[in-house]
Amino acid sequence: MEVIPLNYPLDLIKINTKPKVMALGFFDGVHLGHQKVIKTAIQIGHDQQLPVAVMTFDKYPGIVFRQIEAAQFEYLTTLERKAELLQELGVDIMYVINFTSTVGHLAPQQFVDDYLVALGTQVVVAGFDYTYGQKDTANMLTLPQYAQDRFEIVTIPEQKKFTEKISSSTIRQALNRGDVDRANALLGYVYQTDGIVVHGEARGRTLGYPTANIKTLDTERLPGIGIYATEILVQDHWYPAMTSVGHNVTFGDHRPVTVEVNIFDFHQDIYGETIKLRWNHWLRGEEKFTDADALVAQLTDDEIKSRQYFNLKNKN
Incomplete structure (x- = not known):
């Protein structure tokens, strides 16, 4: 073209x-x-x-x-x-x-x-x-x-x-509330954003769930606060993952919004890499946990549900 x-x-x-x-x-x-x-x-x-x-x-x-x-x-x-x-x-x-x-x-x-x-x-x-x-x-x-x-x-x-006009504003509203499933249905494809992998607090490693911290483009709309089943494009390959958009409220109040991606079965150092994220499915909202053990238990459940989602998607 x-x-x-x-x-x-x-x-x-x-x-x-x-x-x-x-x-x-x-x-x-x-x-x-x-x-x-x-x-x-x-x-x-x-x-x-x-x-x-x-x-x-x-x-x-x-x-x-x-x-x-x-x-x-x-x-x-x-x-x-x-x-x-x-x-x-x-x-x-x-x-x-x-x-x-x-x-x-x-x-x-x-x-x-x-x-x-x-x-x-x-x-x-x-x-x-x-x-x-x-x-x-x-x-x-x-x-x-x-x-x-x-x-x-x-x-x-x-x-x-869904009995409503398909419009960009309707899709933005769906993304704002984290409803990527509805947004994707209106788009006709899986919503996608760009970013670059940057250094974070590295707390995920201590919990057994290392994450790639993503700096996204200021001009692109992110889905709202929540946890999602996603896919990440790294070095020309799409990997299943789960992604948090949130404030990490378990570790303190008034924290900035971060985008953190736990990539399944992936162990490479990718700091500085330009990536793409597909926002496939809403899992849950952000929660504040009493301690790290409770958070890890929830992350384990998130991973199970994400893998189930992608297994079902790959079969269809």
Whole structure:
């Protein structure tokens, strides 16, 4: 898949402007609703023998419009992860708009002319709630008047699961409360974050449960406080594990949140390694134990349940 940054005004000499199908959206999470848009575009591209492009933004538009501070917004997918998921779906081109205040304040007709028509769009596919400016004037209902019959428009209706709309905000809410099982069902794949292995307090070793302490990206959303059955990618291999997101309250109050991964049947020194974590299944919330023995007993039970989860998953 070709990834093409778009800076305004566009330098069309350096950009792929051949005829194509264009899927529009921010696509944070590339969840099942987004996948419906993209798969529809891919089917149209196949039928019309056209390449398929996705047009997205390099940052959440609300940051530019000061609806939220950049430091407060946590993505479900980084640009790198988004590109990985789009490539897996079969997208040919990923256009990434450098979203500035100038771009954000383009008139709807200007956006359509400069970003859709100029890039060779033959068919636009987007969700029913997609906007490209002020939502009351730049929406899917008004798009035909700006398109002026220069491209076809396909609007994807609201997608639901569990009787609710599939949306990035719904997934964020599920992650906040630790419900990764529901989040994964809405995503259509296992939620994943990135990080690097750093030195911790090494207390796990004394308990018989050594952990890799993970420093995660500030821009990625972590699941809420709790214990999870996870998988960790280390040196191109996925290992089953169990992971704690919490304050280690057994060993004191007012401690910072840490991410600690106990990797099953693994004994390598991996400090400094860049890793990926898959958040497969919620096990329990964080608890404060009376002593280390009680904690070890619970960790033993967590390991048993995690291994049972992965054994069942591997059979299905």
